[in-house]
Amino acid sequence: MFRRKGRRMKPAAFEYERPTTLQAALNLLEDDGGKSKVIAGGQSLVPMMNFRVVRPDRLIDINRISELDYHRIEGSELVIGALCRHAVLKESELVNRACPMMHAAYDWVAHGPVRNRGTLCGNLCHADPASEMPAVVLAADSVMVLRSSKGSRTIPADQFFLGQYETATRDDEILVELRIPTASKGQGWGFHEVNVRKGDFAIVAAAATLHVAAGNVKAISIALAGLGSHAIRLTAVEKAFIGKEATDAAFREAAAACAGSIDPTSDIHGSAEYRRDLARTLIYRALCDARDRCS
Amino acid sequence: MKQIEITLKVNNKARRATVAPRLLLSDFLRRDLHLHGTHVGCEHGVCGACTVIVDNLAVRSCLMFAVQADGCEVTTVDSLGSINKLHPLQQAFWEEHGLQCGFCTPGMLMVAIELLSKNPNPTEDEVREAISGNLCRCTGYQNIVKSVMSAAKKMQAVTEAAA
Numbered sequence: 001m002f003r004r005k006g007r008r009m010k011p012a013a014f015e016y017e018r019p020t021t022l023q024a025a026l027n028l029l030e031d032d033g034g035k036s037k038v039i040a041g042g043q044s045l046v047p048m049m050n051f052r053v054v055r056p057d058r059l060i061d062i063n064r065i066s067e068l069d070y071h072r073i074e075g076s077e078l079v080i081g082a083l084c085r086h087a088v089l090k091e092s093e094l095v096n097r098a099c100p101m102m103h104a105a106y107d108w109v110a111h112g113p114v115r116n117r118g119t120l121c122g123n124l125c126h127a128d129p130a131s132e133m134p135a136v137v138l139a140a141d142s143v144m145v146l147r148s149s150k151g152s153r154t155i156p157a158d159q160f161f162l163g164q165y166e167t168a169t170r171d172d173e174i175l176v177e178l179r180i181p182t183a184s185k186g187q188g189w190g191f192h193e194v195n196v197r198k199g200d201f202a203i204v205a206a207a208a209t210l211h212v213a214a215g216n217v218k219a220i221s222i223a224l225a226g227l228g229s230h231a232i233r234l235t236a237v238e239k240a241f242i243g244k245e246a247t248d249a250a251f252r253e254a255a256a257a258c259a260g261s262i263d264p265t266s267d268i269h270g271s272a273e274y275r276r277d278l279a280r281t282l283i284y285r286a287l288c289d290a291r292d293r294c295s
Numbered sequence: 296m297k298q299i300e301i302t303l304k305v306n307n308k309a310r311r312a313t314v315a316p317r318l319l320l321s322d323f324l325r326r327d328l329h330l331h332g333t334h335v336g337c338e339h340g341v342c343g344a345c346t347v348i349v350d351n352l353a354v355r356s357c358l359m360f361a362v363q364a365d366g367c368e369v370t371t372v373d374s375l376g377s378i379n380k381l382h383p384l385q386q387a388f389w390e391e392h393g394l395q396c397g398f399c400t401p402g403m404l405m406v407a408i409e410l411l412s413k414n415p416n417p418t419e420d421e422v423r424e425a426i427s428g429n430l431c432r433c434t435g436y437q438n439i440v441k442s443v444m445s446a447a448k449k450m451q452a453v454t455e456a457a458a
């Protein structure tokens with residue numbers, strides 16, 4: 001059995017470490033010069049390695065660090081550890097209550113076997129431009145907890161996603177935890193996506209939360225994924241709509257303002273104009289749903 | 296590069312091997328253990344033909360390294376039955392024409408096994424959802440759904456008879 005030259009779909013060779021504690025993993029990353037990659041679920045990393053698009057010199061497998069496998073409520077936050085699998089979060093009643101928007105968005109994320117291995121924190125670090133969860137965690141005002149051997153720091157989600165497959169995580173850091181403010185009483189949410197086939201990445205996805213008091217917008221968040229570079233919050237539009245009446249007309253205006261402010265790319269799944277139009281429609285629907293869900 | 300010693304259970308049999316870290320679980324099963332039931336299609340996690348069960352969860356074996364299966368229990372399609380004694384799921388696929396070329400079939404069977412172990416009486420929608428990550432170029436999926444629905448009935452009958 002032989003393979004034609006140039007058709008290999010096998011990863012290049014690498015060293016392999018499997019630390020059993022977080023500290024051991026962080027020590028391995030120290031002074032590493034970015035030659036290592038951390039692997040948890042591997043559902044995004046291994047395809048890239050099989051294509052040899054990514055060729056780490058060393059993999060640091062964190063799957064044995066059981067202290068990272070958790071999700072729970074701490075005070076007014078839903079906290080999710082690095083090893084928590086998508087499948088667990090999708091079925092979690094805790095997540096359904098604390099972040100129903102995430103629960104709903106999980107219907108759109110990949111397929112069962114991928115969710116069985118893949119982790120939420122890994123997905124966020126991979127930062128695929130068309131992945132749903134970055135938009136969800138942005139709209140939910142999440143905070144990322146990054147650790148290195150030197151210590152720990154937190155970053156709000158809107159400073160975490162920097163570009164295509166690019167985040168604020170430094171070479172010697174691991175995203176150990178995600179912290180999401182639990183959905184407050186009376187907060188509504190909306191999530192809408194268009195994709196080609198079930199489980200595919202989004203062409204465009206929109207996530208929104210809303211707090212309405214006496215018919216007016218008290219708080220609002222709008223996030224988009226699928227625009228080409230990275231998931232974004234539409235902060236300028238949000239600011240302009242605080243205090244406005246929460247009507248269909250206002251939402252149409254907000255959605256149009258969002259569509260006007262973005263610069264989506266064109267690719268085989270859709271032109272920039274199509275994406276702009278999708279963003280406008282999906283944001284409008286998400287805002288209406290969010291308003292209807294405000295109790 | 297350093298090779299790693301692994302010990303794992305495959306189809307209920309203890310196995311030990313020394314492998315390169317970059318060896319994919321799919322290739323380990325086929326090449327090293329000669330279990331050819333698991334098929335290799337796209338090798339980047341989208342077709343599902345390589346699906347196996349690791350520690351009771353369906354996973355894509357092309358997206359896992361053999362070294363990561365150290366200490367795990369792996370079940371492959373090869374364990375399901377033999378030519379003279381088909382598993383009820385295989386029997387159903389045969390009767391309901393759930394396969395033509397058979398390339399996607401191992402993956403379909405393994406996601407069906409996982410589904411039926413958690414949900415012995417699924418609806419058609421639940422079956423479609425479960426197989427939605429597995430691509431088939433031949434059948435148009437309709438008979439695969441019928442096969443799994445039929446298998447569910449067969450397997451429930453077996454459970455009831457044993458009770």
